Amino acid sequence: MSRPNPGLSLRPVPGTRPQTEEPLSPAPDPWESEFGKDVWNMRALQIAAANRVTIRFDRITRPWLMDLAKRWARWRLSTGLTAECAALGTKAVADFDAFLDVTQVVVSGTAEIDRDVVERFLAYQHTHRAGQVSHRIGVGQFNMFLLAVRRYGWVTDLPNTALIYTEDYPKEVVRQPRALSEHVMRQLEHPTNLAKWPNPHHRLITVILMRCGLRISDAVALPQDCVVRDRDGAPYLRYLNHKMKREALVPIDEELERAIAEHIAYVNETSSPNGGSVGARVLFPHGRSNAQGTDHISTHTYRTCLRRWVSRCEITDEHGLSTVVSAHRFRHTLGTRLINLDVPQEVVRRILDHDSHQMTAHYARLSDTSIRRHWEAARKVNASGVEVTLDPDGPLAEAAWSKQRLGRATQALPNGYCGLPVQKTCPHANACLTCPMFITTTEFLPHHREHRTQLLQIISAAEARGQQRLVEMNTQVLGNLDRIIDTLADTPDAVRDRQDTDNAS
Structure with missing residues (x-):
């Protein structure tokens, strides 16, 4: 029998309560509460979402199809896919459900989705979306759904003929960049019009979009430590490319660097003194942000304010007509300007952080078209x-x-x-x-x-x-x-x- 260690007292210290260790209760799994819902909230799932905070399944009326769509969306989100991409896939499944309703094709389960049903669905898509970018995207998303259902064994009765082949895809619609004309940009960049922004957050976001070509989802989510310098002391804007899931850098001038520094000072002066460290805080906090200042303004809010600002400034085109200005058109404009200035295409690709040279080549084609138009018009x-x-x-x-x-x-x-x-x-x-x-x-x-x-x-x-x-x-x-x-x-x-x-x- 072992003897007690004389150096270890088993008696409680006078004036104190005995310390007992209680087992920690496991944190609740958010998927348990969200999976059964017809609308998923990304914040409840603790998934970062730049543009879309919900994924809707309420348009899918067939329970067996909704269950597969949810399982596919959960798997895609667990692999790190963005909520926006997962929502595109859900929409493709909802389109298939709507096709079954409209055409009254009898499909009571995956066993009845054969090649004939697939071909009829492709014809339905062509009737409703021919010539649109969403046409090819929808076909591709539904094909990935069929492949995932078969590959991961979620069902065992899906026919082998339920396939979409390469030749089934509609011809890709190649659209030219929607760059704003220099006539419009001169009005938008004028200091008098920029001063008409009532909100300093929106004013700086606009300048960053014009000069750096960021996507709006990346711009609103910028942290306060977004400016870095190279060994020569040149400033760069560091941001997270949410689409490619990687950090990117774009060179900026000292004027923009100074504007960002002044905005950081403004944000920290007007926010709670109990906020977190500067690196953890966002550059454009939401008006009802939490104590740590990590909740940024939404893209929807900026787009709404952008339309109002353009209307307030009375921006017109060369013919005196009102023009449509969107956040993404600033990105097209920067790419077109760089190409027209004979900046090498590879440099433009790196500045815009395109994943492929094909994306950047759109701006080169636009530049060649512009030069040709001037050549043809010249005497x-x-x-x-x-x-x-x-x-x-x-x-x-x-x-x-x-x-x-x-x-x-x-x-x-x-x-x-x-x-x-x-x-x-x-x-x-x-x-x-x-x-x-x-x-x-x-x-x-x-x-x-x-x-x-x-x-x-x-x-x-x-x-x-x-x-x-x-x-x-x-x-x-x-x-x-x-x-x-x-x-x-x-x-x-x-x-x-x-x-x-x-x-x-």
Whole structure:
């Protein structure tokens, strides 16, 4: 029998109560209370949601289909998928449920979802969503639902023919970036209009969207420690890309850095003194934020206030009509501006934190379209001073534009462009002003005038030396040059440039 340790007293200390350890009760599982509901609350599930805080299953009327949709959504959320993506999948299942109601196709369980039902559902989707981006997304989401149901054994009676093949997908709709015009952006960026924001949170969010191209869900969730510096001391905005689930950096200027620092001071002065550390606090706290200041304003609130601000500032387009301004159009505008400034496409991809080069290539296509439109609208003359007309809608319009773009890149002249195919040898030995393939525009007028002065000097020197052949050749060039200058000088752009020069002098 063991003896008690004399150094260890088993008696309670006088004046104190005996200490007894009670087992800790396990924390309740939020899924137990939420799974059975028709609407899931992401906050109750302790899942961060930037735009959507609920996932609705109440549009699915068939219990067996609703149960599978819930199981699929729970699995997707548990893998780290965003609430927005999980909601897209739920909507696709709800669309299938609506299809069964409208068409009265008899499907009482997964055993009756065969290839015939799938094809009829695809036809239903095409009838209601053809030409929309949601068409392809909905088909893809429903296909992932079928694959998950079969792969993870949630049912065992789903036919093998319940498949959606690659060729079943509708053709992808490639939409051009919806960049705001510079006319509209000048109004939005004007300090007078920015000062009309009644809320300092919304004003700074707008500036960040314009200059950094963040998605609105990423902008409203910025923490206060969002500014970092590299080893050279250059500032960057660090944010969480919720769509890609990774941190990203975008370079900012000192003016924006100073504005963020001033806003942090404003937030901390107006918030509770018992708040948490600066790093844990958000940059744009909600008006009813908790003591730690970790609850940021919602994207819905900002979008509503943005529409009111645009209306208050009376923003109009080039025709004086009211224009639609959304938070995401600032992102398109930044990408388009960078491409138009000849910023390399890879740099633009990194700034916007695109996951693929294909996304960034949309802005490059828009830039090429803009340049082509200006090229087609510009007044063009050949070496004889005769105006050249190109049909933008002609059968060879695309080929002609490609040739012109390639010519600009490989055969650009100091005073115009060569209209010959790149692979053809020029027979005119650099005498472009006597070449029938030569084309020029008003942007080269200064070069033409300078060239004319040089030609007069050459002709005078050749006459003094008796070089008659040289005089004849350069006189022909001079005649063509005079006709080119006279024709181009009559364009509205040239007249405007002369007026600006006269006013400046």
